Amino acid sequence: MEDDAARGFDTVDDLTDALAGQGYLVQPDLAVVLHLATLLGRPLLLEGPAGVGKTELAKALAAASGRDLIRLQCYEGLDDSRALYEWDYARQLLHVQMLRDRISDELASHETLSAASAALARTDVGVYTEEFLVPRPLLSAILSPSPTVLLVDEIDRTDEAIEAMMLEVLAERQVTVPELGTFTARSEPWVILTSNDTRELSPALKRRCLHFQVEYPSAEREQQIVAVRAPDVPADLVADVVDLARRLRELPLRKSPSIAEVIDAARASALLRPSGVDVGADGALMSLLVKFGTDLDVARRGLDRQASTPARADGSSTASAFGAARSRVGVGARR
Numbered sequence: 001m002e003d004d005a006a007r008g009f010d011t012v013d014d015l016t017d018a019l020a021g022q023g024y025l026v027q028p029d030l031a032v033v034l035h036l037a038t039l040l041g042r043p044l045l046l047e048g049p050a051g052v053g054k055t056e057l058a059k060a061l062a063a064a065s066g067r068d069l070i071r072l073q074c075y076e077g078l079d080d081s082r083a084l085y086e087w088d089y090a091r092q093l094l095h096v097q098m099l100r101d102r103i104s105d106e107l108a109s110h111e112t113l114s115a116a117s118a119a120l121a122r123t124d125v126g127v128y129t130e131e132f133l134v135p136r137p138l139l140s141a142i143l144s145p146s147p148t149v150l151l152v153d154e155i156d157r158t159d160e161a162i163e164a165m166m167l168e169v170l171a172e173r174q175v176t177v178p179e180l181g182t183f184t185a186r187s188e189p190w191v192i193l194t195s196n197d198t199r200e201l202s203p204a205l206k207r208r209c210l211h212f213q214v215e216y217p218s219a220e221r222e223q224q225i226v227a228v229r230a231p232d233v234p235a236d237l238v239a240d241v242v243d244l245a246r247r248l249r250e251l252p253l254r255k256s257p258s259i260a261e262v263i264d265a266a267r268a269s270a271l272l273r274p275s276g277v278d279v280g281a282d283g284a285l286m287s288l289l290v291k292f293g294t295d296l297d298v299a300r301r302g303l304d305r306q307a308s309t310p311a312r313a314d315g316s317s318t319a320s321a322f323g324a325a326r327s328r329v330g331v332g333a334r335r
Contacts, residue, residue: 008038009065024053024060025225033212034061043170043191045206048214051258053225054194055153061190062149070144070189071151072137074158080165084175085139092127128179138166139175141189148189155205156195163205170208219246222259229263233270241266241285248289251302257289264288 009015012028012035019026026034034057037044046054062069072083135143141150155163168174173185193209195201217225219242226238245257245265257265265288272284290296 009035011035015064018064019057019060020228022060022063023228024056024064025221025228026057027217027221030057030212030214033210037192037210038190040210041173041188043193043209045193045195045201045209045211046214047195047197047201047211049216049256050196051256051260052214052216053259054192054214055151056260058149058151058153058192058194061192062151065147065149065190067147067149067190068144069151070137070141070148071153074152074154074156074162076157076159078158078162080162081136083136083138083162083165085136085177086134087128088132088134092132095127095132130180133177133180138169139177139183141191142169142173142175142183142185144189145186147187150189150191152191152193154196155193156198156201160202163202167204167208170205216246216249216256217259219243222246222262225259226263226266230266230270233266237269237273238266241269244285245289247303247306248299251298253290253295253298254292255290255295261289 009018012031015035015038016026016028016031019031034044036042046057048054058071059069061067133139137150141148150169152166155166168176170191173188174182176182193205216222222242222245223235223238226233226242227235230238241262245262249256265285268288269285286296286299290299
């Protein structure tokens with residue numbers, strides 16, 4: 001029997017609390033949309049830059065609800081056999097070889113090759129049965145007898161042909177295998193799709209989904225997230241790392257720092273702080289937040305410009321904030 005969580009959450013607050021229990025602090029408006037998706041049985045499409053927690057939300061939802069997570073990682077060149085199903089050709093061939101003698105005896109009575117060929121075509125040798133079917137993630141979610149969360153990750157990395165193939169699963173919770181017929185969901189999955197906005201998704205796919213645009217959290221919320229995931233890191237270090245990450249995100253980088261990378265950077269700062277190692281803008285910390293050589297040059301120039309910005313009327317400035325971060329750490333240009 002399914003437990004209560006696997007069937008769903010009674011309120012948005014219940015869902016929010018359950019996700020928090022898995023270390024995921026969901027923003028209130030996203031919690032509402034996610035709750036609606038589970039109640040309505042509609043796929044939820046999460047769009048936004050890489051590293052804002054879209055994939056982690058699906059993982060946390062599966063853990064919080066007691067459902068199995070089935071993940072389809074999309075990539076350029078993904079085809080039906082990797083997303084839906086494929087046939088176990090080796091086993092099919094072995095099966096036919098085992099029946100070879102019997103088939104030969106039955107065909108021996110036919111006088112011509114064409115007659116034998118026609119008889120073979122009419123003979124069901126049982127190679128296209130569920131026994132030889134190899135489910136891939138989409139069909140696995142449909143066939144699963146237990147509740148699942150189906151994560152279709154980075155769907156924007158595939159083409160529209162794959163999107164079209166997915167529509168039957170998204171809209172009708174079923175998969176059609178021409179040789180066997182249609183399989184309907186044995187336990188309706190919750191479906192979450194993620195996109196990093198590298199291309200526009202088709203209207204047909206969007207029409208079948210609830211939609212939410214996920215952005216980087218506010219500084220206060222990001223500090224709360226880091227504090228939950230890295231509870232041993234002092235609050236001042238968390239604030240400094242988040243401050244640096246947000247300044248880096250304002251620069252034209254190929255890849256902005258993700259929340260997961262900010263968490264790693266905060267942990268690194270706490271570990272290196274006692275030794276006095278430079279973990280700031282010119283030190284080890286940047287290797288955790290900036291992942292391309294060209295981005296590193298852009299980041300250093302941008303941070304230098306920010307550091308030279310005059311103070312505003314309220315007494316704050318990029319330079320003063322960044323300098324405060326350095327002084328709190330005591331080991332160089334901190335976040």
